[in-house]
Amino acid sequence: MSGNTRRWWKESVVYQIYPRSFNDSNQDGIGDIPGITEKLDYLKELGVDVVWLSPVYDSPNDDNGYDIRSYTTIMDEFGTMEDWEMLLAEMHKRGLKLVMDLVVNHTSDEHAWFAESRSSKDNPYRDYYIWREGKQDGPPNNWESNFSGSAWEYDQQTGEYYLHLFSKKQPDLNWENDALRKDVYSMMNMWLDKGVDGFRMDVINFLSKEPGLPDNPHAAPGELASGADFFMNGPRMHEFLQEMHAEVMAGRDVMTVGEMPGVNELQAIDYTEEERKELNMVFQFEHVDLDSGPGGKWDVLPFNMPKLRENLSKWQYALMEKGWNSLYLNNHDQPRLVSRFGDDQTYWYQSASMLAIMLHMMRGTPYVYQGEELGMTNVRFKSIDDYEDIETLNMYKEKRAAGVSHDALMEKIYSKGRDNARTPMQWDDTEHAGFTAGIPWLAVNPNYPRINAAQALKDPDSLFYVYQKLIRLRKEHDIIVYGDYELLYPDSETIFAYKRRLGNKQLTVCCSFSDQVLEPVDTGEGTVLISNYQRKTSGRMSLQPYEAVAVLSERS
Structure with missing residues (x-):
């Protein structure tokens, strides 16, 4: 059984850091790389093995760093390349590994490649992105962006549309272009040569689009609809990942995890079976989409434990002999786990610790999202003006224009908004939870005087020490990692x-x-x-x- 082959990344626990919200060292209200370095001993005490760092590359921040302007430059708000090199050295000194975020389905529209691409139809970089002529009545097809509105943006300069599955400031790269792929692999090799220990790959199964980019046939005339059937797990996906493995990962003992919305358990086996040389594991979304109704993410259904149990068990059984699971209940895009699956009021400690035990005793590599080990909860800001997330703001604007009430929309945001996960890390009970002495880029959750790291570290029965023990038990008992x-x-x-x-x-x-x-x-x-x-x-x-x-x- 290839699933039982011993690998360090199977035996590890990964801690995800969202740098903007982790720790601010220079008091400008934005978390930064030196701030992470300051807290490495905290992570070492928790016992994690790997840190996954959400993007720290140069970016205009239209989508909080997932719109990359330069893959080889550090975002000035986060520090310098020297700061990053110091972080890596200090991590390796403590036996911690670093996994970087890889965002190569799209770039920022301010990336040098796109500036060239949009300059003229015969520019050598034109084909690095996906350009099409429009139809008589508008865009090339009826796909809807994941962030609302059309997935196509008209560009005056050359009179064509470019594809953006996310924000219009995030044009999709054209992976059919050989030169583009070579440039991406070269960039990945640069980071690995610097000493990083792997990549978390953002929406990596969107790279291969169906030739012809057909309309969604189920949409009413003139209406937008998801194009997911034509850009998720496309015809060349396995080819691209195997090529990436050969050009970048071969001969290196690194960890790869692919974020793959819409992937099912059988596809995941193909992506993660070791002999196929593609990825080590995937992030699937089925279990965190169970509370999405027919209208999508914002059509919120009540939590249903039997459905969660059925889904997690399905994945446990499917990947028992081949491939590998990643285990998570929250991240930078998902609500806080205790608010979503537990009781963040009366039974806050009990439900948060129960969820941790449930997840960490399963087969797969567990991921802890910053603050999860403290029991951080969802937040209820009163005004839409207190929110920063582009997905949330676009949805609010679109639904308000359609006549949905403010109160109804705020309830949806309280349940599923991405800023629930992005409020600053709660370090202590001083102002702004010890995250910054400045004005935080996003307000701190008001419950920080009760829920914070300083308090947790003083209490031997706190949730922090439950996580510490769970991490230690994985190292002591092979059955937790490799058992059926x-x-x-x-x-x-x-x-x-x-x-x-x-x-x-x-x-x-x-x-x-x-x-x-x-x-x-x-x-x-x-x-x-x-x-x-x-x-x-x-x-x-x-x-x-x-x-x-x-x-x-x-x-x-």
């Missing part, structure tokens, strides 16, 4: 329980998603590895509200 998975109690409305098996060992994990005391479950007799109720005995037990317990035993 079997779902238990599949018909329960409130219990998510499963077994892991490896050799003669068995790990039973039982988690309650209820604020009530539940009917007894049976963990079997063994050693309690971890519990969020400090439970010492195993066997038959009634689970307390949001309780989680993991029991290790010998199999006969």
Whole structure:
């Protein structure tokens, strides 16, 4: 089973840093690279192995750094290349690895390639991007941008449209162009030569578009619709990834994770099976799209635990023998996990720790998003003017124009807005949570006097130490990394329980998603590895509200 081949990235825990919101060293209100260096001992104490750094490249910041103006320059707000080199050296000194964000589906419209591309139709860089003549009534097709509006922008200079699956300031690169691909691989090799330990690849399965870029046939005449069927997992995707592996990753022991909206478990096996030489693992989105209704992300459905359990289990079973899972419940684009899947009020600690135990005991590489280990929650700013995220602001403007009320839209934003994850890291109970002495670029969550790192580090029973223990247990017990998975109690409305098996060992994990005391479950007799109720005995037990317990035993 290739899934059981030992690899350092399977045995690691990854910590994601969103630099703008992590720690501000120069008090300008924006987190920066020296600020991250200041906090490396905190990460070392937590016990993580790898840091994934969201983009720190030069950018006009239309989409908070995911619109890159130069792949080889550090954003001046974040510091200098010397600051970045110091960060890498200090990380490696502490045994921490660094994974950089790779954004190569699109660039900024201020990138030098695009400036050349739009200058004339016969410019050598014209074909680095996707240009088309419009139809009589407008854009080349009816695709809708992921950030609302048409996915096409008319450019006066040459009288053609360019494709942008995201903001109009993020034109899509044309991966059909050989020279473009060579330039991307050269840039990736530059960063690896500098010593980075891998890449997280932004919407990497969007690179190959269906030839002809056809209309979505299900849209009403004159209406926009998703073009996802024609740009996700396109016809040349495997070819491009195998070429990238050969040109960049071959001969290097690095980690790659591809962000892949719309990927299913069978496609994920093809992307991550080691023999195919593409990626180590993917981020899939099925489990975080379960609360999206027919109208998409902002059509918010109530949380349904049985659906979450069914989906996570499906992926556990599918990638048990081939490929590899990434394990996450939140990131810079998703709401805070305790607010989304738990109870961030009455049972804040219990539900946050239960979710951590549930996830970290599964098979796959766990990802911790900054502040998750403190139990940071979603935020409820009163005014739309307090929000910064372009996706949120575009949606609000479009829906208000369509007559949707302010209050109804704010409830959607409180549930699913990306700024929930981007409020500054809560370091202590001083002003602005110790993130900055300046005015923060995005306001701090008002609950920082209660939820912060200084408080957590003083309390031996805090959520921080639950995460620290979970990370340590992965290093002590191979069964947590490599054990098989079997779902238990599949018909329960409130219990998510499963077994892991490896050799003669068995790990039973039982988690309650209820604020009530539940009917007894049976963990079997063994050693309690971890519990969020400090439970010492195993066997038959009634689970307390949001309780989680993991029991290790010998199999006969």
